[in-house]
Amino acid sequence: MNRTSAKPFGEALRELMDARGLTYRGLAEATRALDRKGITHAYINMLANGHDKPSMRAMELIAQACGVGPEYFAEYRLAVAMRELDPNEVGLEQALENLNARLGARRRAGAKARSAPQPQAQPRPTG
Secondary structure (H helix, E strand, O other): OOOOOOOOHHHHHHHHHHHHOOOHHHHHHHHHHHHOOOOOHHHHHHHHOOOOOOOHHHHHHHHHHHOOOHHHOHHHHHHHHHHHOOHHHHOHHHHHHHHHHHHHHHHHHHHHHHHOOOOOOOOOOOO
């Protein structure tokens, strides 16, 4: 299984549950075992079918119960980025610093990809 998913939360969750052999009730029990409160199977069903937007807490609990990091979910990665770039959350100076860091990392990754040698086609043996 990939370390991250780019699929919508519900689809990523259903695939993760299938891979782990978990039902909605089974996942609900696993989340309850983690923090005594957990998430109800009905809410998990709603999330898996796209009828509700998951909170960060829900994504964290579900990820932990499934044995992956919360950053497995694209929505979690997006929420973290939005929080890091929100001046109301972190202050204007920190938001700008976070933005510059993200842009610098993106530029470095782009430069690295451009400088990597491109694979060359190999002639097919004839015979």
